[in-house]
């Protein structure tokens with residue numbers, strides 16, 4: 001399997017600077033670390049590549065100082081490293097970010113699978129994975145905690161607020177990996193010894209054939225007004241009474257919802 | 261404290277071992293000890309990091325490094341848990357007879373698996389009646405056509421039951437005594453190979469030590485390592501090469517014990533000040549640091565001597581083994597003392613280091629036996645001067 005793994009370099013906590021004019025993060029000036037969630041995405045991609053005799057192409061959209069993050073990804077098992085870096089990408093929201101990654105996927109592909117982290121620790125939207133799928137016209141499965149390669153498809157276990165879901169999906173598709181879905185491996189000594197020789201391919205907007213108007217601040221319709229954590233209000237009904245009444249009520253609910 | 265120049269390769273080995281220590285061992289070390297539980301997770305991590313390939317030549321998929329790099333890895337892992345380091349060390353010891361005396365076919369078959377960490381090794385010499393007196397082993401290997409049939413009991417075998425490959429020392433010609441011993445490769449699923457009782461240990465409780473029963477254990481004849489009669493030579497050579505690894509464990513252990521204790525003594529207030537301010541305490545740490553560094557210098561002198569190809573290493577290997585492990589026993593006991601009651605609590609690492617240290621003075625040849633070896637070497641060295649005044 002040829003797998004693209006999207007890795008987001010995020011500012012190291014405590015090193016974040018905000019541009020006073022645009023109110024966006026000054027990413028070039030912050031010390032970068034790999035989005036912690038993406039360690040699980042990378043491990044899932046590497047494990048699957050090992051099982052299927054495949055390759056992992058690690059892709060980041062970030063300023064040039066993110067090169068080290070990709071070299072780290074090499075030590076953790078990625079085979080090819082691609083950094084999407086261009087002034088035109090600056091200030092991207094999730095739409096522009098996913099567009100850029102989609103252009104890269106087309107340029108570097110075809111891929112059987114695109115693996116993203118569940119969410120980033122800085123933007124925290126969890127939108128990039130599914131949006132990337134939409135740009136590419138592919139199905140997406142989020143919050144995946146286990147992947148089993150079958151003959152021509154993948155068996156995916158997905159976590160839900162309550163319980164789990166088992167999904168069979170045919171590649172190509174986009175998945176996002178659940179936090180702690182696996183135990184990420186340590187860096188390999190052999191790979192660390194080769195780190196000096198590996199190439200980080202740096203691609204610009206032109207290189208990936210991206211259209212100016214969809215990129216960076218230009219391509220970002222998002223205006224952040226407020227941020228808050230959504231609350232879940234699961235609708236609940238407790239049915240009580242004699243067994244006959246309870247089963248009658250349950251039956252009518254199921255019928256109402258078209259479940260039977 | 262003493263700065264030692266490491267090559268880039270050596271720095272990488274230390275960084276990776278430390279990464280494993282911090283992420284895969286430290287959060288669980290006390291729990292594994294308390295529950296006497298072997299967790300394969302850190303061993304898997306070490307395999308993924310290529311640490312099982314340190315000593316394996318590049319042509320067999322290893323890193324082709326030497327004793328120095330192996331000792332650096334052992335020291336670093338042991339600082340986090342000498343028990344986990346023991347599983348790793350026994351894995352390395354078990355691979356040595358193959359590296360030293362294996363045929364090309366045996367090397368091609370086993371070394372790549374060992375290097376990738378897909379086959380964990382064990383080394384089985386000790387028997388109920390044969391500890392220090394290893395020549396008293398009774399396990400036999402009888403030739404039967406294209407097979408050998410092994411019978412006997414091995415005791416105190418590290419990785420017994422969890423290893424995939426066992427190097428078993430057995431007598432092919434009991435009449436010849438030690439010269440009639442041979443080394444064999446036994447697989448965990450060979451017929452007649454049965455892991456026995458697991459030892460209940462005082463320390464190194466994250467590692468598994470168990471009995472092995474060989475009951476008409478039938479193996480193909482190409483599992484013989486080297487030639488018949490080479491068993492003890494291979495065992496002695498393997499142990500000579502492995503003992504600096506025990507010294508490395510001791511040094512990592514002592515370093516860990518000192519660090520735990522020093523941190524506590526700088527925080528613990530008695531009589532209105534940190535106990536570190538009392539000279540009886542701070543001098544103890546000064547003494548610890550000096551002894552640890554002295555042992556470390558000796559260790560890395562011995563490993564570079566081995567790596568430079570020196571043939572007779574028995575004396576040097578025995579010297580660093582007893583010196584460093586006695587040092588670790590002393591340091592870890594003092595580390596407990598400097599922490600008072602907390603040092604004695606099973607919630608603290610200090611007492612664990614002390615219990616772990618005890619075994620390092622015993623296994624891979626007791627320190628008394630090491631002194632026998634060294635004094636024998638000394639006698640040879642000064643033979644010519646006999647009779648002179």
Ligand SMILES: Cc1cc2nc3c(=O)[nH]c(=O)nc-3n(C[C@H](O)[C@H](O)[C@H](O)COP(=O)(O)OP(=O)(O)OC[C@H]3O[C@@H](n4cnc5c(N)ncnc54)[C@H](O)[C@@H]3O)c2cc1C
Pocket residue numbers: 005006007008009023024025035037038041059060061062090091092093094095097101115116117118119120121122123124125126127128129224227
């Ligand atoms: C409240 C808020 C404030 C913001 N402020 C700013 C700002 O000040 N400046 C600014 O530039 N942007 C800002 N953004 C945009 C945002 O931070 C990202 O840059 C971006 O669009 C990715 O979205 P996300 O971080 O939510 O990713 P998510 O959708 O949470 O990430 C999911 C996964 O997508 C992949 N992924 C995401 N981004 C990348 C990438 N760049 N490269 C490779 N893979 C990636 C990773 O696999 C990641 O695990 C803000 C967004 C929000 C919601």
Ligand SMILES: Cc1cc2nc3c(=O)[nH]c(=O)nc-3n(C[C@H](O)[C@H](O)[C@H](O)COP(=O)(O)OP(=O)(O)OC[C@H]3O[C@@H](n4cnc5c(N)ncnc54)[C@H](O)[C@@H]3O)c2cc1C
Pocket residue numbers: 350382383384385386390391392393415416417418419461464469619622623624625626627628629632
């Ligand atoms: C945790 C653990 C793991 C081990 N793992 C392995 C393994 O993987 N493989 C393996 O083959 N073995 C292993 N051993 C066995 C170990 O090597 C022996 O325990 C050790 O060699 C000592 O033998 P013994 O226990 O029979 O002690 P004994 O030989 O009975 O010694 C008892 C005491 O007498 C002293 N003594 C004996 N002979 C002399 C002498 N000639 N001069 C001076 N003093 C002497 C000893 O130093 C000791 O103090 C392990 C042991 C332990 C505790």
